[in-house]
Amino acid sequence: MKVLVTVKRVIDPYVKIRVKSDGSGVETANVKMTMNPFCEIAVEQAVRMKEAGTVTEIVAVSIGVTQCQETLRTAMAMGADRGILVETTEEVQPLAVAKVVKAIVDKEQPKIVIMGKQAIDDDSNQAGQMLAALLGWSQSASTSKIEIAGEAADVTREIDGGLERLSIKLPAVITTDLRLNEPRYVTLPNIMKAKKKPLETLKPDALGVDIKPRLKTLKVEEPPKRGAGVKVEDVAALVAKLKNEAKVI
Amino acid sequence: MSVLVIAEHDGKQLKPGVTNTIAAAGKMGGEITVLVTGHQCKEAAAAAAKVEGVKKVLLSEAPHYEGLPAENLGDLVKGIAAQYTHLVAPATNFGKNVMPRIAALLDVQQISDISSVESPDTFVRPTYAGNALATVQSSDKIKVVTVRATAFDAAGEGGAAPVENLPAGADLGLAKFKGQELSKSERPELAAARIVVSGGRGMGSAENFKILEALADKLGAAVGASRAAVDSGFVPNDYQVGQTGKIVAPELYIAVGISGAIQHLAGMKDSKVIVAINKDPEAPIFAVANYWLVEDLFKAVPELTAKL
Numbered sequence: 001m002k003v004l005v006t007v008k009r010v011i012d013p014y015v016k017i018r019v020k021s022d023g024s025g026v027e028t029a030n031v032k033m034t035m036n037p038f039c040e041i042a043v044e045q046a047v048r049m050k051e052a053g054t055v056t057e058i059v060a061v062s063i064g065v066t067q068c069q070e071t072l073r074t075a076m077a078m079g080a081d082r083g084i085l086v087e088t089t090e091e092v093q094p095l096a097v098a099k100v101v102k103a104i105v106d107k108e109q110p111k112i113v114i115m116g117k118q119a120i121d122d123d124s125n126q127a128g129q130m131l132a133a134l135l136g137w138s139q140s141a142s143t144s145k146i147e148i149a150g151e152a153a154d155v156t157r158e159i160d161g162g163l164e165r166l167s168i169k170l171p172a173v174i175t176t177d178l179r180l181n182e183p184r185y186v187t188l189p190n191i192m193k194a195k196k197k198p199l200e201t202l203k204p205d206a207l208g209v210d211i212k213p214r215l216k217t218l219k220v221e222e223p224p225k226r227g228a229g230v231k232v233e234d235v236a237a238l239v240a241k242l243k244n245e246a247k248v249i
Numbered sequence: 250m251s252v253l254v255i256a257e258h259d260g261k262q263l264k265p266g267v268t269n270t271i272a273a274a275g276k277m278g279g280e281i282t283v284l285v286t287g288h289q290c291k292e293a294a295a296a297a298a299k300v301e302g303v304k305k306v307l308l309s310e311a312p313h314y315e316g317l318p319a320e321n322l323g324d325l326v327k328g329i330a331a332q333y334t335h336l337v338a339p340a341t342n343f344g345k346n347v348m349p350r351i352a353a354l355l356d357v358q359q360i361s362d363i364s365s366v367e368s369p370d371t372f373v374r375p376t377y378a379g380n381a382l383a384t385v386q387s388s389d390k391i392k393v394v395t396v397r398a399t400a401f402d403a404a405g406e407g408g409a410a411p412v413e414n415l416p417a418g419a420d421l422g423l424a425k426f427k428g429q430e431l432s433k434s435e436r437p438e439l440a441a442a443r444i445v446v447s448g449g450r451g452m453g454s455a456e457n458f459k460i461l462e463a464l465a466d467k468l469g470a471a472v473g474a475s476r477a478a479v480d481s482g483f484v485p486n487d488y489q490v491g492q493t494g495k496i497v498a499p500e501l502y503i504a505v506g507i508s509g510a511i512q513h514l515a516g517m518k519d520s521k522v523i524v525a526i527n528k529d530p531e532a533p534i535f536a537v538a539n540y541w542l543v544e545d546l547f548k549a550v551p552e553l554t555a556k557l
Contacts, residue, residue: 013512017377026381038493094349095358117345118493120512123376124361125345129319130353138423139319141346144486154427158486159342160264160440160495164316165427178476178493179486214358218371218384226518229539235552238524241540246522248444248501249468249557 001111002057003046005080006101007039009064009071010121023219026121035071038116040078041176044183045114045146047079054148057081059108063092063100069199076194077186083199088211094122096211098130103207105135110171112153117142117175128175138168144179250279250369252335254303255326255351257317257343258285258293263300265441266339266398268405271300273396274337275404276366280304282333284415286322288315291412298410306410311417316426317343323350325418330355330391334369340395340496341440352393359393360385364400378492378515398440399498399519432485434472439488442471444501447490447517450477451506451527451546458483460547461505464554473497475513491516506546509534526550 011017012032020027035043049055060075062068063086072083086100105113118125125141132139140146144163145156148170157164158177186194204211232238242249252274257264274281281302285294286309294308307329313321330336336351338344340362352359364382365373371386372394439445446465452458458472465472473495474488490497492515502520507513509525509532517523518537525538528545535541542549 011377013378016511017380019381026377093358095353095356098353120492121377123378123492124359126349126352126359126361129346129349130359132319133323133350133353139346139350140424141319142342157342157346159429160487162429162431162485162487164429166316166318167425167427169423177486178480214389215360215385215387218386220376220384221382223375223379223382226523226537227539229523229535229537229541231535232540232542234544235542235549235556238540238542238553239556242501242522242524246501246539248522 001055002059002108003049003055004059004061004105004108004110004113005042005046005075006113006115007043007060007062007071007075008036008116008119009033009062009068010036010119013037013120019220019222023221025217025220033067035074036116036119038118038176040183041178041180042114042116043075043078043080044181045176048181050079059084059110061086061101061104063088063097065089072199073194074186076197077190078184082197085199085201086204086207087201088204090211091213092211093213093215094124094126095130095214096209097127098134099209100204100207100211101131102134103209112171113173115173115175117177128173132173135173138172140166140168140172140174142177143174144177146174250277250334251332252277252279252281252337253333254281254283255336255338255347256283256285256293256297257339257341258287258290260287260290261292263293263296264341265438266341268300268403269398269401270337270339270396271302272404273363273366273401274335275302277335278369279334282307284309284326286314286325287317288312294412298412299406299408301405301407303408303410306412307415308412309415309417313420314417316429317347318424318426319347319350320421320423321418322347323354324421326351327354328418329415333391335392335394337394337396339398344395348393348395355391355393357389357391357393358387359395360387361395362397363394364397378511379518380511397496399496432487436465437469437471439471439473439490439495439497442499444468444470445473445497445499446470446503446505447473447475447507448478448483448505449475449507450481452478452483455483460550464550467554467557475507475510504534505550507534508532509537
């Protein structure tokens with residue numbers, strides 16, 4: 001079966017971000033960018049399914065600026081067979097992402113779409129569930145285990161109280177949580193190989209999709225800073241502070 | 250204006266966070282209706298009817314709503330959405346699963362995880378692990394919103410809303426509920442606890458978490474963990490506090506053996522008082538702590554438990 005995976009280019013999660021002084025957004029110029037960690041887990045899952053013989057072809061999709069080609073090359077170095085970049089410099093909000101990916105799904109006809117559960121920049125956690133809705137497919141969000149069983153998949157989802165098990169009909173959209181797998185590191189030979197894999201570039205217009213944002217960002221601010229704390233010398237001093245100063249115990 | 254709150258419950262009670270969501274809905278303006286769907290959930294509907302500010306409760310029961318599946322719930326809510334200006338749910342795993350599905354069916358761009366209601370169409374939401382607060386304005390006719398429960402005080406009791414039956418929608422047959430494995434604990438729920446004691450990689454093993462549990466029991470606290478502790482298998486996934494885990498804001502948060510990665514801070518830095526215990530004097534967690542103690546946790550934690 002064919003699997004489609006989506007990869008988003010984001011600011012490296014270990015970089016301390018800087019809010020622009022004019023409140024228009026977050027500084028992205030000259031900041032280290034990388035593949036969204038949950039998308040890495042999605043690619044890894046697809047590659048493992050291919051290695052296990054369940055999957056025959058992996059198509060990686062990204063939406064954004066020209067540099068997203070690098071993110072797609074990384075996905076191909078991990079094991080994706082080809083890449084599609086829907087190129088735009090506009091802000092693409094989750095509903096628009098879902099519409100773009102739906103247009104590609106209509107063309108490519110995969111059996112499963114695997115996406116990260118959330119991107120660590122916007123923290124929306126929406127696109128996968130939205131795509132499932134637009135396609136009328138079943139969904140498994142925040143997934144930590146996938147077993148394909150014929151025309152269905154047995155999945156385990158991470159929920160607030162623990163774990164939930166579902167059997168979902170295929171085709172389906174699956175979003176990944178942290179415990180699904182540990183993504184591999186890409187090797188130099190695989191990076192070289194990835195350079196030769198096909199990468200197609202499209203414009204959103206060509207897909208007939210309106211990506212105009214529905215949410216207008218009025219301003220972006222830094223959160224209020226916490227006041228400086230104090231170091232306590234020992235446990236007795238800590239207990240005294242909590243009882244007499246903070247009065248929380 | 251009229252707001253529909255989609256309730257998360259266990260059949261008998263509302264989940265923590267729902268009353269906070271109802272309070273947030275109150276700030277959006279208009280009458281509040283609460284939708285309780287599930288398989289045998291009359292008691293939860295009765296609980297919703299008692300929440301202050303609720304005008305009406307809709308109860309929709311069917312076996313195919315067991316486990317609150319996004320596909321069938323999405324279909325049900327789509328059918329009644331036109332009567333409301335706002336559809337709201339807590340930004341828990343339930344809300345994250347169901348609400349985007351509803352939003353897309355209505356061709357609406359959802360607003361996730363709001364921490365403030367500025368006006369009926371303008372909201373504040375944390376992005377970048379809480380390091381940037383974005384104020385966003387929606388141009389959609391219906392606003393689909395999930396609410397960060399810790400940012401709103403819970404609505405009280407005192408309501409007496411009528412409970413009306415809403416006929417169940419179709420079973421789309423896309424997903425079959427097979428069961429849940431829930432962590433059993435006598436301790437308070439992490440998201441609702443007044444005190445949280447969390448352990449990180451420094452705990453070293455699942456066995457060692459017992460010393461944190463002893464401290465938690467002395468304080469009547471919930472036990473949480475950093476991602477590192479969950480990934481190492483010390484505790485189950487539902488213990489995780491952080492950007493992609495649970496967001497908590499208790500009166501007292503005690504971080505033990507947690508270095509303080511950005512992703513962890515995102516889940517707890519709105520706590521009122523933060524205590525950090527770590528033997529590394531350079532641990533980043535100290536930057537957000539009100540009180541910090543540089544000491545070996547295996548000595549400090551039992552001593553703290555004994556002194557309380």
